[in-house]
Amino acid sequence: MTLKYYWEDFPVGDKRHAGPVAVRAEEIVDFARKFDPQDFHIDEELARHSRFGTLIASGWHVCALAMRLICDGFLLESAGLGSPGVDKVRWKQPVRPGDALSLDALVLEARRSESRPGVGLVRWHWDITNQLGQSVAELETTGMVRCRNTA
C-alpha cells in the first residue's frame, strides 16, 4: 500500500475519526472463548444474571476493535513502526451485542526520537464511543512513525 502519512502529518491537536464498526454477539463470544472466558463474556444465560444483564465484550476485545478502527482509519496508510505501549486504558461502559463503535483520536504530543534519527513519536488519546454517543473506553497510546524529512 502507498504510504500517505508520515510523522509530520500528525501534529499536536490533529484529530482523526474512524468507524463505525458493528459488534456482533458471535464475535464477542468467539474472542472471549479464546482469550477471556469469563461467564459474562461467553454465556448469554449466565450473563443475564450478572451485574451487566447481557453479554458484554471483553475489554481487550474493545481495545482490539479500536486498533482495527485505527488501522482502517489511517494507520495502514502511515509509515508506522509499532508502539512501545499504552497508558490509562479506561473501560467506562459495557459494550453489548449490536453496539456500533466509533473512534476519535487526538494527538497529545509529537516529537522526534532522540535515539533514532528519522523516527518520530506521536502520543494519542483515543475515545471510543457507541451508537448513542456514549464514551465506552478511553486510552492513551504512543506510536512510532517514520519521518518524511529525516533532517
Next chain:
Amino acid sequence: MTLKYYWEDFPVGDKRHAGPVAVRAEEIVDFARKFDPQDFHIDEELARHSRFGTLIASGWHVCALAMRLICDGFLLESAGLGSPGVDKVRWKQPVRPGDALSLDALVLEARRSESRPGVGLVRWHWDITNQLGQSVAELETTGMVRCRNTA
C-alpha cells in the same frame, strides 16, 4: 465453576504464576487479520524486511494471551466482577512464532471499595516472559473482586 478465591485471597504481595502458552504463527496472523493488519503482523515476507525481521504478534494479541493466562491461572475460579482499566502497558520485546509465554502476577494494592459494599479492588502488576526468561511485556491493571466477608 465453584469459586475458590475472593478479594481476601489477594493481599498485597501475593504472587501468582501462569503458563506457559505457545504462540503459533497462524494465531498471530489470524488475530492480526481481524484486529491489527499491519504488514509485520500478517505477511511473513514483508515482516522479513521490516525492522523486526520476522512476523511478530500484535501487542493487543499479547495482552489477550496474558488475559487468558490469568483466566486459566486463577481468575475463572475467582469472584471477579470485571475491571475498570489498565495502566502502563509496555511492549518491551517482540513476540515471535514459536515463543511460549508465561505470566507472573503480583498484587500491588488491595482495598475495599468505598462506594460498593462487599466489593474489593486489587491492583496487579503483570510481567509476561518468553521461553528465554525475557520480559516481553508488563502492565498494571485493576480488578474488582467480591469479598468473602462483606463486613
